[in-house]
Amino acid sequence: MTPLLEIRDLSVAFRTRKQDVTVVKNVSMEVMPGQTVAVVGESGSGKSTTAAAVNRLLPDNGRITAGRVVFEGRDLARASEREMTAIRGAGIGLVPQDPMSNLNPLMRIGDQIAEALEVHGVAAGKAARARVLELLDMVGIPDPARRIGQYPHEFSGGMRQRALIAMGLACRPRLLIADEPTSALDVTVQRRILDQLAQLTAEMGTAVFLITHDLALAAERADVVAVMYQGEIVETGPAARILAEPEHDYTRRLLRAVPSLSSVRVARPETPAEDLVVVDGLRKVFPIRGTGEELTAVDAVSFTIPRGRTVSIVGESGSGKSTTANLLLGLDDATAGSIRFDGTDLAGLGRRELFAFRRRVQPVFQNPYASLDPRYTVEKSITEPLRVHGVGTAAERRKSAADLLEKVSLPASLSDRLPHELSGGQRQRVAIARALALSPELVVLDEAVSALDVIVQAQILELLAELQRELGLSYLFISHDLAVVRMISDAVHVMRGGRIVESGTTDQIFDRPADDYTRELLAAIPGRPEADM
Incomplete structure (x- = not known):
């Protein structure tokens, strides 16, 4: 089977005031149709930068310095901005990490989701409104008919994140890049949203490129896990094997640090206090x-x-x-x-x-x-x-x-x-x-x-x-x-x-x-x- 997304020897550098800093180094991985691949690692390891490079949404001071990013046979590293505009949303959906800086504070939530549908010719007018209501309900936003006309500041942090997820799924993309998509969500809504992503994968062959620091989530939801450390992939394999039999020292460190309901409580004084x-x-x-x-x-x-x-x-x-x-x-x-x-x-x-x-x-x-x-x-x-x-x-x-x-x-x-x-x-x-x-x-x-x-x-x-x-x-x-x-x-x-x-x-x-x-x-x-x- 041909990979939907193939990343080969990808390197990304950022220009700083003193020098160029390479933050992604010779990264290679594949995402097959319908597959969920999770990239895990500490903050600053390069996982979000890798995702941004796929969609060509690096900051102004960032650039791809080497390698290929092939999506459906096309090298996105060398695609024009016009080609990327057509691919983003329709071919590759995105759920970014920070909801407040990725939602327009001056536009109603419903209008922002509808805009994505109209730009890619998916729906317009009443049909777009009906699809927006369906999406808001799907991601667990209560009373969608009322919420559709509200602004981002009228949503809680978790609800804003759900609105971004609705936008990412709006055009039924073939690949969804989800950068910490549920980090702001309570566990019940998180499960509902991830169940929906799994359903899309099964029904439509939608692949998910999941960026997360939550190893328990990666273990439960991903087919393949890639572990990043200091800009490099240090271990890749089936989720069950990575989590049960990690080979790299860094992966073992990550697993030891994962909190669980059986974790030892942090010691504290037990004397009565006013x-x-x-x-x-x-x-x-x-x-x-x-x-x-x-x-x-x-x-x-x-x-x-x-x-x-x-x-x-x-x-x-x-x-x-x-x-x-x-x-x-x-x-x-x-x-x-x-x-x-x-x-x-x-x-x-x-x-x-x-x-x-x-x-x-x-x-x-x-x-x-x-x-x-x-x-x-x-x-x-x-x-x-x-x-x-x-x-x-x-x-x-x-x-x-x-x-x-x-x-x-x-x-x-x-x-x-x-x-x-x-x-x-x-x-x-x-x-x-x-x-x-x-x-x-x-x-x-x-x-x-x-x-x-x-x-x-x-x-x-x-x-x-x-x-x-x-x-x-x-x-x-x-x-x-x-x-x-x-x-x-x-x-x-x-x-x-x-x-x-x-x-x-x-x-x-x-x-x-x-x-x-x-x-x-x-x-x-x-x-x-x-x-x-």
Whole structure:
């Protein structure tokens, strides 16, 4: 059988201010019709760059320096831009990693998906609208008839990612490049979407080129796994063989670092602690523009965060997790209820008190690209909170930035880089370093490790635990990765539809779940049979 996609001796280099840097080195692989090939590796290993080279969507400072990329007999490395425009979308679909920077903030979601259908002559007018509604329903977006007219900022992070998946599948491409397509999604929606991709593969012969740092997902979904390290393919083979009998040391390191529900919990002090945060009867209602209706995003939510402890909130995308975090950070005002921090009600804080509060509470958001100023170097991003709060001299702030980079496993050589010159995982580590700069008492981590490969993720989790032990830090940890939640949490709250449906200690929630929805979340974890529940 002839490969649908054949990559031969591919090399890619990026032009920097000092020199050209080769980030993909002599990569070769094949994707057969109907096959799913997963490329796994740490952040910065070259896996996303390889995918971008296939679709000829490298950044302006990137270029293919050697090799061939043959799709359906045509070498895309040498195709004209006009030829590539015809191939993208119709022949090769794309689901990029970062939903916020890949959706037009000024266009309605439905119009953006319909545009892809119209450009490639698939459907127009009423037929395009009907197909858009079908796609939105297929990827698990509730109430598609209402959501079709909304803008990206009215979607949660996970819903924006689902909209991108709908766009990637819109024209029924023969090859779908999926770059971390479910990293922002809860496990139940992740399973639904990946089941749909598998169905397309079976029915239409659609091949999937999957880029992921989730080895459990790769093991469950891929036919072939290719492991990348420092720009090279170090091991390739059937998924079952790679995961069961890895040959390369790096592959074995990756497997050892994968968190699971049986992973040992990160050690923490067990002494009683007073409550730093008390959330009582929290409610947030948003008006739905143009309808006169309202959406209750958070409803009657109550919980506490003790000093020096980690409290996690889990639940599907759109359940109210991130809205709760924003209310706690003081980025939005509650409709009802109260949040008390160290005994003080946030609703009563004046401007000066709110400024002082923000030094004590720091966020790490889900989307590192949107939360880092694109004009700021890494060093400037990390030192900015110190400068704003008048901490240290310029030299002391630079020293702090270097120390923090080392703590989050980033080389000092990245200090003068801009965000677009970093991988997604590297950007998230910069965001974590910035949040730690002011030595806060509470850190709100909203999907803070979802963009990280498992090796760096393990390092960051251990770092967070170490800082908690040393400084008595408290964490509100929001995540859809239940294995990570089990490793790091003292208490867990399960949210659905804006409400907390179950609360308990980590062992209670994971070993003896009482709510059907909690059991559904646990059963949907990649590689975990439902029979285990």
